[in-house]
Amino acid sequence: MQKFNRVIVFGALSLLLATLIFGVLSSWAFLYPETYNKFLPFYQLRPFHVSASLFWIVTGASASILYYKNDAFPEVAGNHLSTRLFIFTWLGTIIAIFICYGLKIFGGREYWEFPPVLCIPLLAGWLLFMASYFVPLLKTAGQKPMYVWMWTTGIFFFLVTFLEQNLWQLPWFRESYLREVTVQWKANGSMVGAWNQMIYGTSLYLMVKISGDETIARGKTAFFFYMLGLTNLMFNWGHHLYNVPAASWIRDTSYIISMTEWVFFIRMIQGFKKTLEDRRKYRHLITYRFIIAGEFWVFMNLLLTLAMSVPAVNRYTHGTHITVAHAMGATIGINSMLLLASFTYMLGIERKSELTKKAVGISYWVTQYSLGVFWLCLIVAGVIKAYGSTVRNLSSFQEIMQPVMPAITAFSVSGIFLMSGLGAIAVIYLYHTVYYKDEMK
Amino acid sequence: MLRSWIALFVVFAVYTFFVYSDCDKRPLPGRAPDRHVLAGWKTWQAKNCHTCHQLYGLGGFMGPDLTNVVSDTNKNDAYLRTFIKYGTGKMPNFHLEDTEITDVIAMLKWIDKSGKSRVPKERVTWSGNYNLEK
Numbered sequence: 001m002q003k004f005n006r007v008i009v010f011g012a013l014s015l016l017l018a019t020l021i022f023g024v025l026s027s028w029a030f031l032y033p034e035t036y037n038k039f040l041p042f043y044q045l046r047p048f049h050v051s052a053s054l055f056w057i058v059t060g061a062s063a064s065i066l067y068y069k070n071d072a073f074p075e076v077a078g079n080h081l082s083t084r085l086f087i088f089t090w091l092g093t094i095i096a097i098f099i100c101y102g103l104k105i106f107g108g109r110e111y112w113e114f115p116p117v118l119c120i121p122l123l124a125g126w127l128l129f130m131a132s133y134f135v136p137l138l139k140t141a142g143q144k145p146m147y148v149w150m151w152t153t154g155i156f157f158f159l160v161t162f163l164e165q166n167l168w169q170l171p172w173f174r175e176s177y178l179r180e181v182t183v184q185w186k187a188n189g190s191m192v193g194a195w196n197q198m199i200y201g202t203s204l205y206l207m208v209k210i211s212g213d214e215t216i217a218r219g220k221t222a223f224f225f226y227m228l229g230l231t232n233l234m235f236n237w238g239h240h241l242y243n244v245p246a247a248s249w250i251r252d253t254s255y256i257i258s259m260t261e262w263v264f265f266i267r268m269i270q271g272f273k274k275t276l277e278d279r280r281k282y283r284h285l286i287t288y289r290f291i292i293a294g295e296f297w298v299f300m301n302l303l304l305t306l307a308m309s310v311p312a313v314n315r316y317t318h319g320t321h322i323t324v325a326h327a328m329g330a331t332i333g334i335n336s337m338l339l340l341a342s343f344t345y346m347l348g349i350e351r352k353s354e355l356t357k358k359a360v361g362i363s364y365w366v367t368q369y370s371l372g373v374f375w376l377c378l379i380v381a382g383v384i385k386a387y388g389s390t391v392r393n394l395s396s397f398q399e400i401m402q403p404v405m406p407a408i409t410a411f412s413v414s415g416i417f418l419m420s421g422l423g424a425i426a427v428i429y430l431y432h433t434v435y436y437k438d439e440m441k
Numbered sequence: 442m443l444r445s446w447i448a449l450f451v452v453f454a455v456y457t458f459f460v461y462s463d464c465d466k467r468p469l470p471g472r473a474p475d476r477h478v479l480a481g482w483k484t485w486q487a488k489n490c491h492t493c494h495q496l497y498g499l500g501g502f503m504g505p506d507l508t509n510v511v512s513d514t515n516k517n518d519a520y521l522r523t524f525i526k527y528g529t530g531k532m533p534n535f536h537l538e539d540t541e542i543t544d545v546i547a548m549l550k551w552i553d554k555s556g557k558s559r560v561p562k563e564r565v566t567w568s569g570n571y572n573l574e575k
Contacts, residue, residue, distance in 0.1 A: 030503060033531045041533050042503055043492040108486025110499065149442070174482075175473045177555040178465040181497060186460060227445060234453040244497050245556035245573045246464040253456075255570055312569040315560050319498030319506060385502075390559075395515070397505035 001067065001346060001436055004084050008063040009343060010433045011091045015056035016336070017426045018098075020419040022049035027412040031405070047101050047113035053331055054111055055094050058158070060339040061198035062090075062129055065151050067346050068205055069133060072148055076136035083132040089125035093118055111188055112165060119166055126159055145217035146226050147208070150201025153230060157194035161187045178246045189237025195335070197233065203291055203338045206345055210288055211278075225267070228260060236261075242311045243318055251311065258309035265302050268295070286349055286360055290341030293368060297333025300375070301326060316390045321404070322382030329375050332418070340425060347432045359428055366421030370414050377411035474551055481548030484541050493532070497558050504532060508558035511550045521546055 001009075026045040029036035036042060066083060097114040100106070107115045133155055137148070144152075165187035167173050174180050208217050216222065238254025275295065282288040304326050307313050317323060344350070349360060381404045388400035465472075474482070485491070493503035500506075510516060525542050528534035537545070556573075564571050 033503065037531075037533045042501075043489045043533070046492045046501060047489065106487060106489040108489045108491060110491060113489060113492070149446075153446075173461075174479070176465040176467070177474075177552050178467075179461070181499070182460060182464045185499065186457075223442065227449070230446075230449060234449070235456065240499065241497070242571060243558060243560050247466060248572070248574055250460060250464060251571065251573075310569045311560075311571045312565045315562075315565065315571075319495055319502075319558075321502065324502070395513075 004087055005063065005067050005346070006433050006436055008059065008066065008087045008091070009346065010430065011087070011094070012056055012060040012063050012339075013343070013426050013430045013433060015052050015059055015094070017423060017430070018052040019049060019056050020423050020426070022052055024412070024415050024419050025049075027408070027415050031408060031412055044101060044104060047106065048098065050111060051094075051097055051101070051113060057195055057199070057331060057335045057339065059090065059094075060335075060343070061154070061195055061202065062086075064202045064339065064342040064346070065133060065155070065198060066129075068202065069136060069151075072145075072205075073136040073140040076139045080132045080135070082128045082135075086125050086128035086132060089121055089128060093121040093125060096121075109165075109168075109184070111191075116166065116169060119162075123162065126162065130155055130159065143218075145205075145208070145214065146222040147201040147205040147217050149226055150197045150204065150229075153233075154194045154197030154199075154201060157190060157197065157233060161191035161194055165191065178244060181244055182241060182246050182250065185240040186237050189240055190233055192330070193229070193233030193236075197229065199335055199338045200229070202342045203294065206287060206291060206341055209345070210282055210285060225264070228263060232257060232261065236309075239305075239309050239314060242314045255309065255311060258305070261302060261306055261309070265299075265306065268299050268302070286357065286364075287341045287344045289364060290337045290344060293364070294334050294337035294341065297329055297337060297371075301329045301334060304329065304379075316386040317382060320382035320385040320389070321378045321407075322386070325375050325378035325382060328378065332371055332422070333375070336422070340429075343429055347429060347436065349429070349432065352432065356428060356432070360425055363421045363424040363428070366417060367425065368421075370417035370421055373414040374411055374418050377407050377414060381407035381411065472554075475547070477544045477547035478551040480541075481544035481546070484537065484545050485548060488535050488537075495558075496552060506558055507549055507552075508556075509553050511546065511553045518546060521549070 022045055025036075025040065026042060026049045029040065029042040029045050033042055036045070097118055100114050100118070105115055106113050107118075109116075112119070133151070137144075137152065165184060167183055167187075168180055173183055204217055204222075208214055235253055235257040238250055239258060242251055242254075275292070278288075304322070308317050308322065308326060344360075349356065384404045384407060385400060388394045388403065394400050491500040493501045495501065495506040496508050498506060498508075510521065511518075522542055524532070525537060525545060526534075526539075560571055560573070564573055566572050
C-alpha cells in the first residue's frame, strides 16, 4: 500500500472514530439537553456526527476504489498527481467543515450542515478523484466486470446528486417550498444509492478475490441486479416525501419502483443456502465475516425499507425513530461493515498477529450484538412515537415523547457498547495503517 | 451494456426535468417567498434549526414538527415569539433580534400554506397509496 493510500485510509478511519464519539455524545445530549446546552448543545453535536458519518462512508469508499483500481486497471496503475491532490483537498475541506461546526457556523441543511461555500473545494476534490479513476478506466480496453460498472456509476452519480443538492442556491428552486424540499430529498435519496454502488462494487470485488471466481461479477444475473440497483438509485427516493403534497406521480413512481426491492429480498432468501456453505468455507477470513455481517444487515434493512415504502405504512413510520433505524441500520450495518471488510483486506489484517485477529474478532461480535439492540431500540421508540402521534393523534409533543424516552435511554446505552466494539476495530486498523508493513513483499 | 445504461440515464434525465418543473402545480402568484420569508429561511439555516425540528417530518426529533405550527389554534404569534425569543430548558436561547423572529415566523407561515404535514386516514387508498389531490 502506497503512502497516499495510507493517508486516505487513516482519514477515513479517523472519521469513523469521530462518528462514534459524536454519535454517543449526541444521544446523551438528546436525553439531557438542559445539561448539554451549557457547553455542547445537540444542534452543534449532531452536525459533527452526521458529517463525520457521511464522510467516513464516502472517504472509505473512495479509499477502497483508489486502492483496488490498480488491480482492476493494471496497465495504467500508478501514483497520479490528481489522486494526491484529491486526498489533500478532500481531507482539508473536511477539517475546515469541523472547524466551522466548532465555531457554530452552519449551512443548516440535512446531511450538509456546513457553509455552502465549502461545497466548492469538495466539488474540486471529487473532480480530481474522478480524473484519477476515469483516466485509467478509459485507457483500459475490454469488457469490464460488474464491480467496475458499479464503481463508475457510484462515482458519477455522486457528482450528479452533489450538484443537485446545491440547486437550492438558484432562486427558482426556492420559489416553491414543495419544489425545494422535493429536489433536496431527490438528491439526498439518490446520493445514498450512489455511495451504495461504490460500496457494493467493492464488496463484489472482494468476493471475487476471496472465491477466485470471476463469473460472479459477469453474466446476465449480475447485469440484471446491477440494472435493478441503478433503477432504484434513480427513481426510488420518494418514500422520504410521501406526505409532501407534490405531484402524485412522483409518489406513484417511487411506490412502484420500491416494490422491485422484493426481488432483492427473494434473491437473498434463495441464496441463503449458498451463503451458509460459503460461510463454512471462508469463516476463518475476517474480510468475509464483515461481508456476511453486511449481508445480514441488508436483509434486516430490506424488511424495514419494504414496509416503509408502502405509503399506508409510511404514514405511521415517517418522522419517527423507525426512519433513524433505517438510516443507522444502513450506514452502520451495511456500509460500515462492507467498508471494514475492504479495509481488512487492504491492510492485510488476516496476516497480522493472533492477538490482533482475536481482538478484531471480539470487537466484531460486540459490534454486532450492540448494533442489534441499538437498532431494535430505535424501532421500539418509533413504534411508540407512531402510536402517540398517528394512532392516538396526540397534539402535545411532550405527551408523545415521554413514553419514547426509556427506549432512547436503552438506545444510548447500547450506543456506548457499539462505540466500544466498532471503535476498537477503528483503533486497531488505525494502528496498522500508521505502522503498515506489506508482508506480501 | 453501455446502451442499456445510456437509455436508462435518458429516462432519468427526462424524469428529473419533470420533477423540477411539475412537482408543484399551484399557481405562482402569492406562492413565491417575499424578503421576510427568505430572511427567516436564512436564520433557520444559520441556527441549524432542522437539527431539532422537522418540516414535513424531515429533520431532527428533539423538538416538534413545525410545518403547520402557525395554524395550530393553541399557538398564536405571541406564543411562538416568546418560545423563539427565550427558548426553553430543552431549546437554547439563540439571542435572536425581534426582526429575525418576525422573519422566522413569516417563513413558517409561508411553509404552512404549502400543505399539511400529517396525512389523514381518509387519504389512504385501497392500493396502500395516498390521494392528496382531492
